[in-house]
Amino acid sequence: MKSRFYAFLTHLLLSGLVAAVTIIIVFFIWYPRPLDEATGVTQIFLLLLAVDIVTGPVMTFVVYQRGKKGLTFDLSVIVLLQIAALSYGMSTVFAGRPVFIVFNQDRFDITRLVEIDAESAKKAELAGNESATASWFQPRWVGAVAPADRKRAEDILFAALDGGADWPQLPELYVPLEQVKQQMLKKAQPLSTLRPFDKNNVMPQVEDSHIKWLPLRGKSKDMVVLIDSDSANIIKVVDINPWP
Secondary structure, three states, X not given: OHHHHHHHHHHHHHHHHHHHHHHHHHHHXXXXXXXXXXXXXXXXXXXXXXXXXXXXXXXXXXXXXXXXXXXXXXXXXXXXXXXXXXXXHHHHHHHOXXXXXXXXXXXXXXXXXXXXXXXXXXXXXXXXXXXXXOOOOOOEEEEEOOOOOHHHHHHHHHHXXXXXXXXXXXXXXXXXXXXXXXXXXHHOEEHHHOHHHOOOOOOOOOOHHHEEEEEEEOOOOOEXXXXXXXXXXXXXXXXXXXXX
């Protein structure tokens, strides 16, 4: 029984180390806070991770017996199953990660990898649009502008009304954020209008005149983006519901 318990603890420790690495990847690279809350990945990922971490060591505890014939095979199967489950979970999280934060017209939208229109992405690639290149790491800040072709603009409008891809999911419309900064400043609102909704005091205590804000549309929670009121540079994303 003692050897079985040691095997369980060893497997649990190794699983914990792997879990720590995946947590760093997910919450510090793919979903930098507070985008994890905006996309709703936190609870799902932690649940999948907890199940994967616990299941493997428990199965080891059940099958482990020193000197048992076929023990190496049993442990190998357990590890392979655990790796397969973790790989599936990570691939799902990777596909749902925010790859772009897109300013379009009067707000920002989080665009996840799985939401990007493949045909539009191909058009952007053929046109050499570097703004539409997704990073393997943190999300990129870009703007989206109306297409020059009026027919294409109408097609996008009707497709969006029918539940299809809209500006934030169409990389062909992406431009560097610098190109839309004047529009950002025009649409941004004074920080004083947001403070009444800051119930958890998450905003920095600075003079309102230096900061403005714009809404950020997320999958599970809407937030706000603070920008510099002069340069329109991004300051940070804060977890405040912008809709009264």
